[in-house]
Amino acid sequence: MPDPQATEPRPTNWAAGRYQAVAEQIAVIADEVVATADRLRPVRGTTLVDLACGTGSAALAAAEAGAEVTGVDLTAELIAIAAERPGAEAVRWVVADAAHTGLPDGGFGTVVSNMGIIFVEPTSLVAEVTRLLNPGGIFAFSTWIRDETGNPFYNPIIEILGRPSAAVYSPDQWGDLEIVQSRLTAGFDQVSFKTGSHTWQFESVESAVRFISDESPMHVDLLGRLDETTRDRLLDAFAAALSAQADGEGRVSFGAPYAVVTARLRW
Numbered sequence: 001m002p003d004p005q006a007t008e009p010r011p012t013n014w015a016a017g018r019y020q021a022v023a024e025q026i027a028v029i030a031d032e033v034v035a036t037a038d039r040l041r042p043v044r045g046t047t048l049v050d051l052a053c054g055t056g057s058a059a060l061a062a063a064e065a066g067a068e069v070t071g072v073d074l075t076a077e078l079i080a081i082a083a084e085r086p087g088a089e090a091v092r093w094v095v096a097d098a099a100h101t102g103l104p105d106g107g108f109g110t111v112v113s114n115m116g117i118i119f120v121e122p123t124s125l126v127a128e129v130t131r132l133l134n135p136g137g138i139f140a141f142s143t144w145i146r147d148e149t150g151n152p153f154y155n156p157i158i159e160i161l162g163r164p165s166a167a168v169y170s171p172d173q174w175g176d177l178e179i180v181q182s183r184l185t186a187g188f189d190q191v192s193f194k195t196g197s198h199t200w201q202f203e204s205v206e207s208a209v210r211f212i213s214d215e216s217p218m219h220v221d222l223l224g225r226l227d228e229t230t231r232d233r234l235l236d237a238f239a240a241a242l243s244a245q246a247d248g249e250g251r252v253s254f255g256a257p258y259a260v261v262t263a264r265l266r267w
Contacts, residue, residue: 012119014054015077017220021211023055029142029198029258030057030114034065036194036260037110037140043067046109049132051098051125052116056082056091062112063090070103072096073116099124106134113141115258118171122183130187135267139188145175145195145257152241152254153200153212157222160234180261188263197255208242208252209235 023030037043044066050059051072059071059082070092073079079093096102098113098120111129118141129139148155173179177193184191202208212219213235223231245254 012218013221014073014075014217016224017217018215019078019217020055020081021215022217023057025200026115026142026198027057029260031061032196033112033114033140033142033260034058034061036262037062037112037138038065040140040190040262040264041110041136041138043110047107048110048112049101049103049108050116051101051111051113051129052120053082054078054114054116056085056088056093058112058114059091060085060087062110063087067110070094070108072098072101072103074098099128101128101132103132105131108132108137109134110138110140112139115142115144117141118143118174122169122173126183126187130265133265135265137265138262139184139265140260140262141174142258142260143174144172145259146172147257150254151256152208152238152245153216153219153256156234156237156241160230160237174261175257175259177259184263187266189266190262190264192262193259194261195257195259198258199253199255202242202252204250205239205242205246205252209239212238 034043043062046067048062048067049070049072050062053059053071053073055078056071059069063069064087069090071082072094074097076095079095082088083093098117111132117125133139180193181191202211213223214220223234226234242252246252
C-alpha cells in the first residue's frame with residue numbers, strides 16, 4: 001500500500017532550458033540501449049517505439065540500424081527539435097504521453113527508452129509497454145542509479161533544500177534491481193540489469209554550472225521555483241561540488257552509475 005504521506009512527484013517542464021545539451025551528453029547510452037535490444041532481437045525490419053524519446057537519440061539510432069521507428073514524447077518542443085535532426089525523416093514522431101500513447105495494441109516488436117520512461121508513473125507505464133509489445137517483444141531502457149556519495153548534480157540539492165517528501169514513485173527507483181523485478185516479472189521474463197558508469201565532462205566549472213543553470217531542464221525547472229537568495233545558495237553549492245571534481249587544468253569530469261534494463265514480454 002502506498003505511503004499515505006507520499007505525493008505524486010511534480011512534473012518537470014522538459015521544455016525549460018535546452019534539453020538537447022543533456023541529450024548530447026547521454027547519446028552514448030542511447031546507442032547502448034538500442035544495441036542491447038538488437039542483440040536480444042534484431043531491430044532491422046522490426047517495428048520499434050522510443051518512449052519519452054526527448055530529442056530522439058535512441059529513435060534515430062534505431063532507425064539507422066534498420067528499424068521502423070516511432071518516437072513518442074509528451075513535450076511538443078522536444079519532438080519539434082527531434083524532427084529537425086539528420087535522419088529524422090525515417091522516424092514517425094508523435095506527441096503523446098508515454099503511458100497513454102494511443103498507438104495500436106501489439107504493434108511493436110521492441111520498446112526502448114533512454115533515461116525517459118523512468119520519469120513516468122510506473123504502473124501505467126508498464127501496462128502501456130505490455131500493451132504495445134507483441135508476444136516475445138523486447139523492452140530495453142536505461143536508468144540512473146542513485147549515488148548519494150558523490151553526485152554533484154544531486155547532492156547540493158539535498159544540502160540546500162533538504163530531502164524531498166516521500167513520493168509514490170521517483171526516477172531512481174528503476175535503478176534498484178529488486179524494484180525492477182517487482183514491476184516486470186508479472187508480464188516479462190529474461191529480466192536483465194547491467195550496470196555501467198557514465199562520464200560527465202565539461203571544459204570548466206563555469207561551463208558545468210551554466211549547464212545546470214541554463215540547459216538541464218530538471219535543474220532549470222527547479223531553480224525557477226526558488227526565491228533569488230535560495231537559488232544563489234544552491235548555485236554556489238553546485239559550484240563547490242563541481243570544483244571538487246575539477247582537474248589541475250580546471251576541467252570537470254565525474255562518473256554517474258546507470259543501468260541498462262532489458263526484458264522479454266512473455267508469449
